[in-house]
Structure formats: structure tokens, C-alpha cells
Amino acid sequence: MRIAFIKMHGLGNDFVVLDGRTRPLPKIDATSAAALADRHTGIGCDQLVLLEPSASADFRMRIFNPDGSEVEACGNATRAVGLLHGAAARIETLAGVISSAPSGGGIAVEMGKPRFGWNEIPLAYAMDTHAMPVAWEELDAPIAVNVGNPHAIFFVPDTDAVDLARLGPEIEHDSLFPERINVNVATATARDAIRLRVWERGAGLTRACGTGACATAIGAMRRGLVDRKVTVRLPGGALRIEWREDGEIVMTGPATESFRGDFDPVAYGLYSSGSAE
Structure with a gap:
């Protein structure tokens, strides 16, 4: 059959x-x-x-x-x-x-609601997930967020300038991340706008990643870079992300x-x- x-x-x-x-x-x-x-x-x-x-x-x-x-x-x-x-x-x-x-x-x-504890990401050992004291070449001080799966977000001046195809797998498989990690490089371009590229755990470079957009928006909001409603633009198109006052993340976009x-x-x-x- x-x-x-x-x-x-x-x-x-x-x-x-x-x-x-x-x-x-x-x-x-x-x-x-x-x-x-x-x-x-x-x-x-x-x-x-x-x-x-x-x-x-x-x-x-x-x-x-x-x-x-x-x-x-x-x-x-x-x-x-x-x-x-x-x-x-x-x-x-x-x-x-x-x-x-x-x-x-x-x-x-x-x-759902984002999680920020080092053991909730999870990381191999305790550290501040708001600005992790680690770096991979020019990518440093990421913020870590779990939105159902684990993400590390690096805020950079220009997302296209990052060799994510090379650095993505290195970071994904670093021993710091016992369950591996999704790698996001992002630029806040306005109080309501973010540009994003994602190396997805187990999949590689992707045209769009919904959980990556959520995690990146939350990371930018925690750092005061954007407001609580943003448009995240990925290579494949745009998603709207809202972090509601009750802590729930709402993602809206096409399928x-x-x-x-x-x-x-x-x-x-x-x-x-x-x-x-």
C-alpha cells in the first residue's frame, strides 16, 4: 500500500x-x-x-x-x-x-514561554545566558534562549558578512551544547525590525526558521534593542513576533x-x- x-x-x-x-x-x-x-x-x-x-x-x-x-x-x-x-x-x-x-x-x-536558565537551554555548565562569555572568531557574547528548542543568538553589524556556513556547524557541535544548538546571527535595523540568518541544528543553513525568529526577537527584546512586537526578516521572507505581557510568544506568518x-x-x-x- x-x-x-x-x-x-x-x-x-x-x-x-x-x-x-x-x-x-x-x-x-x-x-x-x-x-x-x-x-x-x-x-x-x-x-x-x-x-x-x-x-x-x-x-x-x-x-x-x-x-x-x-x-x-x-x-x-x-x-x-x-x-x-x-x-x-x-x-x-x-x-x-x-x-x-x-x-x-x-x-x-x-x-509558549521562553526559558533562559543555563540548564534549560541546556549548557554544559553554569553561565550567564544573557551575554555568554564565549566567542567563535568574530561571533561573541551570544544570548541563549530555549523556545521549545535551544538557540544561541549573536547580534552583529551585518548578518550577510558572517560566514555562517563555516561557523554554524562549529558552534552547533561545540561541547558547550550537550544537545547541540541552533545558531542565529541577527541585526536590529529598527525598534520593530530585525534581519536574521540561521544555521539550523541538524539541517544547516535554512531560508527560514520560525523558532529562530522567536528566539532572536526575544533576545533582542531582553537586550533592549527592539520593542515587544517586531518583524523578523529572513532570506525566505518575514515573520511577525510578539512577546505578550503574559510571557507567551506569538508568531504569525504564511504557509x-x-x-x-x-x-x-x-x-x-x-x-x-x-x-x-
């Missing part, structure tokens, strides 16, 4: 969505997730997204990077899934239950369905729908 998929993207950050809310999916592990995400021999995507039934929310969302690692949260994927669902929803993730709803600007997602198709699960080492294991 062939498995249906939906190809979607949020500002160019693209996903293969497998919808198992009403019909069981085959077992997906790191190897099969990486095979499906491969752009040469698979369907190709930045993340593979699985939708499953949930006992605590409307449904459950699981997210796999192209290297097969499973991640806690993805803002762009949540907007895509919100578009697919077509109505307000509570979504169970590894980072907790988050909410999405249609909005005039696309899909609005309540991403797009690209096309639908199906694939033979045997070709990716998967069991067919309804099989044991």
Missing part, C-alpha cells in the same frame, strides 16, 4: 507531511526519516513531519531533521500544519502543547501547500500501513 504525503513550506522552509491522524503510519526511525528527506534519492525536505492522534491535544506533531534526528519544535512546520488543519488547534509536541489558528497574516502560533503525492514504503525500508511493529 502506498503512503500519501503533502509537500508544504513556510517561507521556503519545506516539509514532507505524513498525516496519520485517522490512519496508522508505518514506523519511522532516524534512517527512514533521513531517506525520505534526501533531496537526491528521496522526496526531499528540510524536515519530515508526522501527524498522529493525541490524548492531550487535537493531534500530535513529530518533527525529524534531514540527518534523522528528532527535534522538539518547529515554528514554520507548525504554521504549515495549522494551514493543513484549517481551524484553531492544540498541537502536542516534544516541547509541550502549542496552539495555532488562522490569522489575517496567515497562521498565528502560540509558541503554503506545494503539492501532494505518494510513495512506496518498501523503497524506504518502511512497513506498510497497518503492519506490526
Whole structure:
């Protein structure tokens, strides 16, 4: 039996969505997730997204990077899934239950409250996460924020001048970050505007990163660089981020369905729908 998929993207950050809310999916592990995400021999995507039934929310969302690692949260994927669902929803993730709803600007997602403790990022040892006393060449004194997944944000004069393709993986895999880290380089261009580039943990350079936009906006707000409502402009487009007075982060932006198709699960080492294991 062939498995249906939906190809979607949020500002160019693209996903293969497998919808198992009403019909069981085959077992997906790191190897099969990486095979499906491969752009040469698979369907190709930045993340593979699985939708499953949930006992605590409307449904459950699981997210796999192209290297097969499973991640806690993805803002762009949540907007895509919100578009697919077509109505307000509570979504169970590894980072907790988050909410999405249609909005005039696309899909609005309540991403939860940011965490700043060194052990909540997590870091390998205690330090001030507001201005970490570390540096990688010209990138220094980052602020660390966990918005469902871990981010380090470097504020620089010019985001395009940073060789993020080279420094990103070095920082991601530094022993300071036991669960690795998403690397953000940002420039506050006005009280309500930020430019951002992201090296995404397990995925590399990306056209857009929703959690990166949230973490960067929160970091800029904590440092007094911007107000509590900002537009974050990434290579793929813009997201609106608000840090509400109740501590909740709200991200609003577009999502797009690209096309639908199906694939033979045997070709990716998967069991067919309804099989044991």
C-alpha cells in the first residue's frame, strides 16, 4: 500500500507531511526519516513531519531533521500544519502543547514561554545566558534562549558578512551544547525590525526558521534593542513576533501547500500501513 504525503513550506522552509491522524503510519526511525528527506534519492525536505492522534491535544506533531534526528519544535512546520488543519488547534509536541489558528497574516502560533536558565537551554555548565562569555572568531557574547528548542543568538553589524556556513556547524557541535544548538546571527535595523540568518541544528543553513525568529526577537527584546512586537526578516521572507505581557510568544506568518503525492514504503525500508511493529 502506498503512503500519501503533502509537500508544504513556510517561507521556503519545506516539509514532507505524513498525516496519520485517522490512519496508522508505518514506523519511522532516524534512517527512514533521513531517506525520505534526501533531496537526491528521496522526496526531499528540510524536515519530515508526522501527524498522529493525541490524548492531550487535537493531534500530535513529530518533527525529524534531514540527518534523522528528532527535534522538539518547529515554528514554520507548525504554521504549515495549522494551514493543513484549517481551524484553531492544540498541537502536542516534544516541547509541550502549542496552539495555532488562522490569522489575517496567515497562521498565528502560540509558541509558549521562553526559558533562559543555563540548564534549560541546556549548557554544559553554569553561565550567564544573557551575554555568554564565549566567542567563535568574530561571533561573541551570544544570548541563549530555549523556545521549545535551544538557540544561541549573536547580534552583529551585518548578518550577510558572517560566514555562517563555516561557523554554524562549529558552534552547533561545540561541547558547550550537550544537545547541540541552533545558531542565529541577527541585526536590529529598527525598534520593530530585525534581519536574521540561521544555521539550523541538524539541517544547516535554512531560508527560514520560525523558532529562530522567536528566539532572536526575544533576545533582542531582553537586550533592549527592539520593542515587544517586531518583524523578523529572513532570506525566505518575514515573520511577525510578539512577546505578550503574559510571557507567551506569538508568531504569525504564511504557509503554503506545494503539492501532494505518494510513495512506496518498501523503497524506504518502511512497513506498510497497518503492519506490526
